[in-house]
C-alpha cells in the first residue's frame with residue numbers, strides 16, 4: 001500500500017508555482033524531500049496536509065483521498081514543522097493538554113517516554129525552549145497519537161549533531177515494524193545518506209526526480225577532466241566548476257559517453273543538490 005500518493009498537484013502564488021508535483025511513498029519507508037531554499041518543500045508539505053488550498057491535483061494518504069477524509073486522516077498523520085511559535089507563554093504541559101484532546105489514540109505513556117527520551121521538562125514555558133527543544137517537543141506530539149505517516153518539515157535543522165543522530169536512529173526504529181512511513185524535508189543531505197530509503201528532489205516548484213536512493217544517485221555522474229575534455233561534454237552538463245586543472249561537474253548518466261575517457265563517479269546527494277542549483281549558471285559557448 002502507498003502511504004502517500006501525490007498526483008499532479010498545482011498551486012500558484014504570485015511569484016512561485018508548484019507545477020504538476022507527483023510522487024509516491026510506499027508504506028514502511030523513509031523518504032527524504034530535498035531542495036534548496038524556496039524550491040517548494042514547505043508549500044508541498046502544506047498542500048499534502050491541506051493547510052494550503054491547491055489549484056488542482058490529487059492527494060491520497062494511506063489509500064484514502066485527503067480531500068474527502070481529511071479529519072479521519074489527520075488522526076493517522078503526525079506532522080511537525082521545524083519552527084513552532086505558538087502559545088509561547090504557556091507551559092508545555094498546558095499546550096499538550098489542549099492538543100491531545102484532538103487525538104482519539106493519544107497515549108500518555110508514549111508521550112511521557114518521548115519527553116523523557118528528549119529530556120524535555122513539561123513545566124517549562126514554550127518561550128524558554130531552544131530551537132532544538134521546540135523541534136523535539138513537536139516531534140513528541142507528533143509521535144504520541146499512533147500516527148502511521150509522519151510528515152516532518154526540516155525536523156533535524158535546529159538540532160545539534162548528537163540530537164540529529166538520535167533522531168535518525170529513532171526514525172529507523174519507527175519504521176522497523178513496517179507500519180509507519182516518514183516523509184521529511186531537509187537541506188542536510190548527510191541525514192538522508194544515513195537514513196532515507198527514497199529521495200524526492202524538488203527544484204523551482206517541480207519534481208526533478210523521485211526514486212530509491214541509490215538509483216537516484218546513479219541517475220547522475222560526477223565527472224572531472226581537463227579543459228579540452230570539458231569542450232566534449234560542456235553542452236550536456238547540468239553545471240560544472242572550472243579550476244586550474246580542468247573541470248568538475250554533474251551530468252545525467254544517460255547523457256554520458258563512457259568511451260570519452262572522462263573520469264566519472266557516482267555523486268553524493270550533496271553534489272547533486274549543489275550542481276543542480278547552479279544549473280544554467282555556466283555560459284555555454
Ligand SMILES: Nc1ncnc2c1ncn2[C@@H]1O[C@H](COP(=O)(O)OP(=O)(O)OP(=O)(O)O)[C@@H](O)[C@H]1O
Pocket residue numbers: 013014015016035036037038039040041042043044
Ligand atoms: N502564502 C504564500 N503566498 C505567496 N508566496 C508564498 C506563500 N508561501 C510560500 N510562498 C513562496 O513560495 C516559494 C516556495 O517556498 P517554500 O517555503 O515552499 O520553499 P522551501 O523549499 O520550503 O524553502 P526553505 O528551504 O527555505 O524552507 C517561496 O518563493 C515563497 O516566497
